[in-house]
Each structure stands twice: as structure tokens, then as C-alpha cells.
Amino acid sequence: xxxxxxxxxxxxxxxxxxxxxxxxxxxxxxxxxxxxxxxxxxxxxxxxxxxxxxxxxxxxxxxxxxxxxxxxxxxxxxxxxxxxxxxxxxxxxxxxxxxxxxxxxxxxxxxxxxxxxxxxxxxxxxxxxxxxxxxxxxxxxxxxxxxxxxxxxxxxxxxxxxxxxxxxxxxxxxxxxxxxxxxxxxxxxxxxxxxxxxxxxxxxxxxxxxxxxxxxxxxxxxxxxxxxx
Ligand SMILES: NC(=O)c1ccc[n+]([C@@H]2O[C@H](COP(=O)([O-])OP(=O)(O)OC[C@H]3O[C@@H](n4cnc5c(N)ncnc54)[C@H](OP(=O)(O)O)[C@@H]3O)[C@@H](O)[C@H]2O)c1
Numbered sequence: 001x002x003x004x005x006x007x008x009x010x011x012x013x014x015x016x017x018x019x020x021x022x023x024x025x026x027x028x029x030x031x032x033x034x035x036x037x038x039x040x041x042x043x044x045x046x047x048x049x050x051x052x053x054x055x056x057x058x059x060x061x062x063x064x065x066x067x068x069x070x071x072x073x074x075x076x077x078x079x080x081x082x083x084x085x086x087x088x089x090x091x092x093x094x095x096x097x098x099x100x101x102x103x104x105x106x107x108x109x110x111x112x113x114x115x116x117x118x119x120x121x122x123x124x125x126x127x128x129x130x131x132x133x134x135x136x137x138x139x140x141x142x143x144x145x146x147x148x149x150x151x152x153x154x155x156x157x158x159x160x161x162x163x164x165x166x167x168x169x170x171x172x173x174x175x176x177x178x179x180x181x182x183x184x185x186x187x188x189x190x191x192x193x194x195x196x197x198x199x200x201x202x203x204x205x206x207x208x209x210x211x212x213x214x215x216x217x218x219x220x221x222x223x224x225x226x227x228x229x
Pocket of ligand 1: 059
């Protein structure tokens with residue numbers, strides 16, 4: 001087993017986030033996680049012993065993110081690893097049919113939400129002198145497809161923001177844009193429907209992705225990476 005880590009992760013009510021939480025806890029690490037769903041967070045907390053912390057938080061809400069980071073640090077300590085996983089995808093449509101409200105909400109979660117977590121957590125990681133920040137990107141952060149322009153825009157932004165951040169961080173810290181590949185999650189089903197069924201399950205993905213993420217360190221900072229498999 002690797003040295004036990006303190007890990008913060010957003011968006012752990014389902015999909016990749018939930019699968020990573022289960023894999024990390026099974027491997028002996030300590031987690032602080034969030035999603036907007038109070039019942040899902042309560043369910044997750046009830047299944048684990050209480051040195052982990054799961055809270056209902058909307059990462060687009062500055063005050064809620066500030067409180068989550070502060071309470072998570074009080075509960076498990078300053079994290080060694082932060083995974084900005086939470087995101088949404090637009091309802092498939094050409095850009096001129098996407099409402100301003102849907103576009104703005106997506107940007108508030110997928111881009112500004114990642115900034116809010118970084119804003120609250122990075123000063124603490126810089127002070128402790130080490131830490132890895134992993135921001136979930138996408139193949140659609142490095143290529144494009146029709147009907148998902150808002151999502152593509154947000155993931156290209158994640159690539160740019162994370163790589164620029166990597167140039168700002170002091171030695172010992174890392175910021176890494178990470179594409180997970182294609183996995184059969186509720187998000188993929190929103191876009192591809194039953195077409196998602198041919199892809200790996202989140203648990204199968206996490207069986208290799210979790211140890212891969214734990215292997216990332218300062219030498220990987222600023223590199224656009226993809227989980228193996
Ligand atoms: N699945 C793939 O093939 C694929 C491919 C490329 C990239 N990705 C990326 O991988 C990450 C995980 O995707 P996924 O497929 O697991 O998606 P998913 O199944 O839709 O899960 C997304 C998670 O984010 C949470 N979330 C959404 N908005 C939130 C908010 N405002 N505040 C807090 N939590 C929020 C959701 O929980 P609540 O609704 O309860 O808040 C959920 O737990 C995303 O960044 C996605 O862009 C996935």
C-alpha cells in the first residue's frame with residue numbers, strides 16, 4: 001500500500017468520483033468529498049467510518065466551497081491530493097440552441113468551481129510545502145465534437161488554467177489536467193444514451209485510475225495526462 005493520503009474530491013455522488021472514493025478508502029486513504037446531493041452524501045457517510053467527511057456542497061457557490069474546505073481541513077487535515085472531478089455537460093445541442101442560463105451554469109461549475117476549490121485549498125498546500133491538484137479534463141478538452149460546445153469550451157479552459165497554474169506553483173506542488181478516457185457514467189449516458197454501454201464501468205476504470213492518480217507528483221506538473229487503459 002502507498003503511504004496513507006488525505007484526499008479532497010468534488011463530485012462523489014456517482015460516476016468517476018464515487019468510484020474513486022471507494023477505491024481510495026479501500027486502499028486506506030482518508031477522504032473529504034462533496035456533491036450537491038444531501039441524501040447521497042449522507043448515504044456515503046453512513047457506509048464509512050467517521051474519519052472521512054462527506055458534505056452536500058455546490059461548488060459554484062463561493063461561500064459553500066469556503067466552508068467545505070475549512071470543515072474538511074478541520075476534519076482530515078490539509079490535503080496531499082485534491083481532485084476537482086465535479087462537472088456537468090450541456091444537453092446535446094448546437095451552440096445557438098443552448099440557453100444563456102445553461103451555458104452560464106456550466107461555466108460556473110466546470111471552470112469557476114475548480115477555481116473556487118483551488119482558491120481555498122492551494123494557500124494551505126503551499127504552506128505545507130507539498131500537494132497535487134488534479135483537474136479532470138476530457139478528450140473534449142483536447143479535441144472537439146458537435147453538440148457539446150459549452151462542455152468542450154470548459155474542458156479546454158481546464159487545460160489552459162491548470163497548465164498556467166502549474167507555472168505559478170512553487171517547487172513541491174503540482175497541477176495536472178487529467179483526461180479519464182471514456183467511461184460509462186451517468187454523464188456519458190446523458191450524451192450518448194445506450195451508446196455508453198460499451199465502455200468501462202467506473203469501478204473498472206478506478207481500479208487502475210486510483211493507483212495512477214496516487215502515483216502523480218511534482219514531476220508531472222503542467223503535463224496533460226490521461227489515465228491508463
Ligand atoms: N465519463 C466520461 O467518459 C468522462 C470523459 C471525460 C471527462 N470526464 C470528466 O470526469 C469527471 C466526472 O465525470 P462523470 O462521468 O463521473 O460525471 P457524472 O456521472 O455526471 O458525475 C458528476 C459528479 O459531479 C457532481 N456535481 C455536478 N455539479 C456539481 C456541483 N455544482 N457541485 C458539486 N458537485 C457537482 C455530481 O453530483 P450532484 O449532481 O449530486 O451534485 C456527480 O457526483 C467530470 O469532470 C467529467 O467532465 C468524464
